[in-house]
Amino acid sequence: MDQTDDIADASSSRSKVRRQHTGWLAGGSLLAALGVTSCCVLPLALVLAGVSGAWIGTLTALEPYKPIFAVIAIGLIGLGFWQVYGRRTKCDDRQGGRTVSSLTVKLALWTSTLLVALALTAGVWAPLFY
Template identity: 50%
Template sequence: MTDIQDEDRTTDAPDRKGLFAALGLTGAFLASACCIVPLALVTLGISGAWIGNLVALEPYKPITSGIALAFISVGFWHVYFRKQPACVDDSYCARPQSSRITKAVLWVAAVLVLLSLTVNWWAPLFY
């Protein structure tokens, strides 16, 4: 009887790795909003006085980067190191696309945070 209850609990559990990937990507966008977004917009030829307002977010970059790195780390742990629970056939977690999407989001978020943390080294090459 307990085996059936344990199996139901693992198959009905929410997809936490997707949640951490989404939160990590959101944090990465917030961490890069002060530095990478204005540089990318200017590189694309988009300009305006409002772009200067994004630089006001720079004091918050360590906080948002730290939060994003925490979510990304937990997401990587869920995807690569944690034992995966069994999935019900034809559910979303049983499809290989769900794992690929989650991994791609985690890697994109990690690259964005890495770029935002190292912007002072490589941004002068674009000025």
């Protein structure tokens, strides 16, 4: 009986650590995605929202770092998706696996994916708005 409890406790702590790692991956991918979009998509979104000012032009100074942010974002998004969708254990199936935090992580990962896709294809669609 005690050995079963120890196994359940160890499994629970592994699940908690995995959720923490997934949260960090999702948050990091969201920040990296914002870095990717800061040079092209963010200024366009601000202008379309009616925000103006000379400071918006300074956001293009981050253009040389766009490939670095893109590689970091794609890597973190990939690891995040692998943690959320790719790694399933028996413990996850038993507990149901759907918590508010997992939904938040999934939302962050999908938002990051959308932002990176918009930033990497901005050369195609952005001229339509200028």
